[in-house]
Amino acid sequence: MRILIIEDDPExxxxxxxxxxxxxxxxVTSSDGRDxxxxxxxxxxxxxxxxxxxxxxxxxxxxxxxxxxxxTTPALMLTAIGGIADRVEGLEGGADDYLVKPFAFSELxxxxxxxxxxxxxxxxxxxxxxxxxxxxxxxxxxTRAGQRVILQPREFALLAELVRNAGRVxxxxxxxERVWDFDFxxxxxxxETHLSRLRSKLNAGFDVDAIETVRGAGYMIRSS
Amino acid sequence: MRGFSFKRWSRTTxxxxxxxxxxxxxxxxxxxxxxxxxxxxxxxxxLDHRIATETASxxxxxxxxxxxVAVAIRRREAARSTASLDFRLVDSAGRLVAGSxxxxxxxKPGYIELLPYTRDGEQRIAQSLTTLLPxxxxxxxxxxxxxxxxxxxxxxxxxxxxxxxxxxxxxxAAWVVGIVNRNRLSRIDTTAKAxxxxxxxxxxxxxxAGDEFxxxxxxxxxxxxxxxxxxxxxxxxxSDVAHDLRTPLTRLxxxxxxxxxxxxxxxxxxxxEAATAQSRELLDIFAALLRIAEVEGMGxxxxxxxxxxSELVDSIVETYRPDAEISGHILMKSIEPNLKLVGDRRLIQxxxxxxxxxxxxxxxxxxxxxxxxxxxSDHSRIVIADDGPGVAQEETTNLFQRFTRGxxxxxxxxxxxxxxxxxxxxxxxxxxxxxxxxxxxxxTVEL
Numbered sequence: 001m002r003i004l005i006i007e008d009d010p011e012x013x014x015x016x017x018x019x020x021x022x023x024x025x026x027x028v029t030s031s032d033g034r035d036x037x038x039x040x041x042x043x044x045x046x047x048x049x050x051x052x053x054x055x056x057x058x059x060x061x062x063x064x065x066x067x068x069x070x071x072t073t074p075a076l077m078l079t080a081i082g083g084i085a086d087r088v089e090g091l092e093g094g095a096d097d098y099l100v101k102p103f104a105f106s107e108l109x110x111x112x113x114x115x116x117x118x119x120x121x122x123x124x125x126x127x128x129x130x131x132x133x134x135x136x137x138x139x140x141x142x143t144r145a146g147q148r149v150i151l152q153p154r155e156f157a158l159l160a161e162l163v164r165n166a167g168r169v170x171x172x173x174x175x176x177e178r179v180w181d182f183d184f185x186x187x188x189x190x191x192e193t194h195l196s197r198l199r200s201k202l203n204a205g206f207d208v209d210a211i212e213t214v215r216g217a218g219y220m221i222r223s224s
Numbered sequence: 225m226r227g228f229s230f231k232r233w234s235r236t237t238x239x240x241x242x243x244x245x246x247x248x249x250x251x252x253x254x255x256x257x258x259x260x261x262x263x264x265x266x267x268x269x270x271l272d273h274r275i276a277t278e279t280a281s282x283x284x285x286x287x288x289x290x291x292x293v294a295v296a297i298r299r300r301e302a303a304r305s306t307a308s309l310d311f312r313l314v315d316s317a318g319r320l321v322a323g324s325x326x327x328x329x330x331x332k333p334g335y336i337e338l339l340p341y342t343r344d345g346e347q348r349i350a351q352s353l354t355t356l357l358p359x360x361x362x363x364x365x366x367x368x369x370x371x372x373x374x375x376x377x378x379x380x381x382x383x384x385x386x387x388x389x390x391x392x393x394x395x396x397a398a399w400v401v402g403i404v405n406r407n408r409l410s411r412i413d414t415t416a417k418a419x420x421x422x423x424x425x426x427x428x429x430x431x432x433a434g435d436e437f438x439x440x441x442x443x444x445x446x447x448x449x450x451x452x453x454x455x456x457x458x459x460x461x462x463s464d465v466a467h468d469l470r471t472p473l474t475r476l477x478x479x480x481x482x483x484x485x486x487x488x489x490x491x492x493x494x495x496x497e498a499a500t501a502q503s504r505e506l507l508d509i510f511a512a513l514l515r516i517a518e519v520e521g522m523g524x525x526x527x528x529x530x531x532x533x534s535e536l537v538d539s540i541v542e543t544y545r546p547d548a549e550i551s552g553h554i555l556m557k558s559i560e561p562n563l564k565l566v567g568d569r570r571l572i573q574x575x576x577x578x579x580x581x582x583x584x585x586x587x588x589x590x591x592x593x594x595x596x597x598x599x600x601s602d603h604s605r606i607v608i609a610d611d612g613p614g615v616a617q618e619e620t621t622n623l624f625q626r627f628t629r630g631x632x633x634x635x636x637x638x639x640x641x642x643x644x645x646x647x648x649x650x651x652x653x654x655x656x657x658x659x660x661x662x663x664x665x666x667x668t669v670e671l
Binding site for chain 1: 507508511515526527542543544546547550569570573574577578580581584585642
């Protein structure tokens with residue numbers, strides 16, 4: 001993916017750019033809001049990573065300006081801790097995802113992967129498949145290799161999120177946000193517990209684990 | 225010293241009361257002058273009237289002839305009293321015919337207000353009426369003005385006296401009121417300066433009289449108490465933050481030291497992983513502190529929307545059910561359907577989540593945790609109760625403060641910010657929190 005990173009802190013900028021390059025992405029950097037907006041309008045990017053606080057033009061105004069110009073390049077906004085309102089403002093302003101600093105690089109990488117997919121599939125089909133797992137969003141039914149699997153509503157939502165992003169790692173925080181709509185991390189391991197229940201139901205009678213645990217990053221369902 | 229300014233002076237208590245006193249005194253003086261004029265005029269008219277009546281009566285008795293008038297004059301003078309009138313009848317040539325009045329009879333008839341005359345060799349002033357008789361004689365009837373002058377003098381004395389007394393009272397009252405006010409205000413002023421100087425425990429003096437000064441002093445004292453409480457809280461929070469961050473920071477430092485000291489790659493990796501976990505914990509504490517500060521700042525109210533509270537509570541309980549089962553807890557719920565709440569959905573989720581986290585973390589397996597949502601009044605009520613061992617009664621009051629942990633949880637994980645955030649979220653939603661433990665543990669949130 002070709003990714004534009006707009007961030008004024010040189011250390012964070014270097015950390016993100018190095019990491020993404022190592023993953024095989026092509027990165028372009030900018031440390032100023034105005035310059036960043038200019039580069040973004042040049043086009044040709046698969047994703048944007050924009051800091052909320054920037055010199056020249058702040059991240060929120062930058063994304064708003066892009067969206068007003070009809071540019072739909074997926075954007076991930078970065079912000080310092082705190083700011084319940086910031087998150088809502090950022091998402092309403094046109095950002096596609098929001099990540100609070102400091103973050104683990106694996107978290108950022110996972111989110112960038114998911115962002116890149118978003119543009120490709122704008123309309124969601126009611127039936128989705130990943131490997132031998134097929135889910136029907138309307139009938140809320142799941143089969144694995146043709147065998148019906150009965151899931152609780154939360155387990156279904158969790159599986160749907162994994163299948164929707166099949167082949168990409170979903171972090172614990174992403175799952176908390178998308179499945180539970182939590183913008184905080186509870187002390188109880190609700191994600192792990194739900195995943196282990198989902199796993200045991202999906203894997204009953206099968207030798208291969210349907211959900212892969214990516215150590216230090218998150219969970220993933222293989223797309224094939 | 226600043227120069228004298230009448231404007232500034234007139235706004236002091238002393239100035240205001242002095243001005244009022246002077247105005248009263250001047251009003252008294254004005255009333256006195258008017259009364260004096262009126263009395264003076266009335267007395268003159270009364271004298272004129274007497275003179276006119278007497279003149280008419282003399283002419284009447286004299287039967288229009290000068291001789292008859294002369295007889296009448298003599299008769300009156302024979303019976304004269306001190307307050308009586310004086311008479312003089314002269315013929316057309318000005319020769320005295322009758323009467324003892326020693327004065328020049330004016331040629332023109334009519335009233336003369338100030339007629340000089342002599343009595344017992346003394347120059348005096350009389351009010352008089354000259355009447356021309358048909359015979360060419362002129363009749364002068366006069367009344368001594370001493371009566372009017374005496375009355376004038378005593379009235380004048382009275383009014384000047386009253387003016388003086390009013391002025392003295394006004395200025396005196398101003399002086400007294402001014403001194404009393406200044407003394408009481410200067411006590412408040414002294415106290416305020418002492419507080420500015422750092423004696424933060426000082427309070428405004430209250431005399432107990434219940435007057436306006438006491439009321440102001442009491443209000444000021446309440447304000448000072450509130451500020452003191454806020455400052456205490458702030459001081460407590462900063463010292464708690466410093467204290468509670470020292471332990472994880474030290475651990476982090478130690479782990480990194482370990483990593484540097486060893487050449488064994490596995491040991492190094494383990495130490496770095498532990499250090500990362502420590503720094504994550506520190507960041508969690510910061511995030512929790514910032515979130516509490518943000519919620520307490522009330523800025524979150526702008527995000528409040530109506531939300532389906534019943535569904536939200538139910539969904540959180542179901543989210544926690546698998547974990548409760550794994551840890552051997554029994555999770556019960558009683559949720560009144562279709563209740564709504566205006567608030568921040570994520571914050572209410574976090575409130576419930578924190579309370580359930582606590583219930584699961586601090587009670588032994590086999591404990592029943594009950595979540596109740598109902599609406600007994602116009603407030604929705606969430607009760608999260610357990611039949612675990614509870615906490616000591618003396619601990620319950622502090623549990624909602626930052627970094628407060630019950631004795632049992634002090635050794636375990638958790639940074640003592642969960643309930644502080646619950647309290648902040650409840651307050652932001654205009655709600656009330658109640659905590660009981662005897663034993664068991666029950667938290668009631670009224671929203």
